[in-house]
Amino acid sequence: MSYYRILGFDTEPFSTSPDPEFFYLTRDHEAALTNVLIELRLRRGLSVILGDVGTGKTTLSRKLIRCLKERGDFIVNFVLDPCFENEHLFLSSLIRNFEVNVDQYCSSSDGLGKTTVLDLKEALEKFLYQKCIIENRTVTLIVDEAQKLTESTIEMLRVILNYETNENKLLQLVLLGQLELHSKIMKIPNFLDRISFKYVLNPLGVSETRDMINFRIKKAGYKSNAYLFLDDAIQLIHKVSKGYPRKITLWCHRALKALVMRRKWVVDEGLMRDLINEDVQEGWLTQIPH
Ligand SMILES: Nc1ncnc2c1ncn2[C@@H]1O[C@H](COP(=O)(O)OP(=O)(O)O)[C@@H](O)[C@H]1O
Numbered sequence: 001m002s003y004y005r006i007l008g009f010d011t012e013p014f015s016t017s018p019d020p021e022f023f024y025l026t027r028d029h030e031a032a033l034t035n036v037l038i039e040l041r042l043r044r045g046l047s048v049i050l051g052d053v054g055t056g057k058t059t060l061s062r063k064l065i066r067c068l069k070e071r072g073d074f075i076v077n078f079v080l081d082p083c084f085e086n087e088h089l090f091l092s093s094l095i096r097n098f099e100v101n102v103d104q105y106c107s108s109s110d111g112l113g114k115t116t117v118l119d120l121k122e123a124l125e126k127f128l129y130q131k132c133i134i135e136n137r138t139v140t141l142i143v144d145e146a147q148k149l150t151e152s153t154i155e156m157l158r159v160i161l162n163y164e165t166n167e168n169k170l171l172q173l174v175l176l177g178q179l180e181l182h183s184k185i186m187k188i189p190n191f192l193d194r195i196s197f198k199y200v201l202n203p204l205g206v207s208e209t210r211d212m213i214n215f216r217i218k219k220a221g222y223k224s225n226a227y228l229f230l231d232d233a234i235q236l237i238h239k240v241s242k243g244y245p246r247k248i249t250l251w252c253h254r255a256l257k258a259l260v261m262r263r264k265w266v267v268d269e270g271l272m273r274d275l276i277n278e279d280v281q282e283g284w285l286t287q288i289p290h
């Protein structure tokens, strides 16, 4: 029997996959999501979400995609790992993912599949015009791990963001990336002024850590009214994770597995201290938080 069933869960409460079902809307996550949705509805162009590893960017993007898919008027394309060697490969991937028929939109296409960067740009611009203006759909590109974009692909995105009518931008772009994306963006002239919404996701405080843990426990089907994590244990989880959701999730998972092995029913300070000590002894952690 799985460890989580022994404890009374229907499913694993602290999996590290970016499942939007298990996404607790903290103040930062809610502010980021709500504002990006507003920018997209207004077709304002570019939103940028920054955050350290494990602050919830990928899960937030999944949640955003889910919200957009519930609406019929959005066309959404999600790039998970934007490593493209050159502009042609980048544009080709956009064209493929948006299912743009290049022959239909590009005047100089020879129908043999040999296209230049200019052909691809032309096809993309006409496609965006058709979808956005004629069909009134909001075409959205969401790029995760955007710190991996090269300067030339950022420059290409800047050019695509210039496709606009008097009222709105033809492509809506959401970039999510680690903090170094900020310095990359600063290097591209005119990109910064294109940003209509920017937000930095910060680690959680103690009370949001507690709320996130309790939310995930409930989501996973825990029905008992008894506390599974005592407050002292939560304080320690917050200290050792520094409030980073990924680390919170990992520590909680480990604590629950330890509970089952020790045939106990509640994560208390003692159990957390034992786990932390194990890491200190093995050299994974340098200090025990006080
Ligand atoms: N607001 C949240 N509520 C619940 N779990 C979260 C939240 N934010 C992040 N997580 C969890 O933390 C882990 C890391 O999140 P992820 O989105 O991959 O972070 P990032 O992309 O910033 O590195 C995932 O397991 C995710 O489920």
Ligand SMILES: [Mg+2]
Binding pocket: 057, 058, 059, 144, 145
């Ligand atoms: Mg991520």
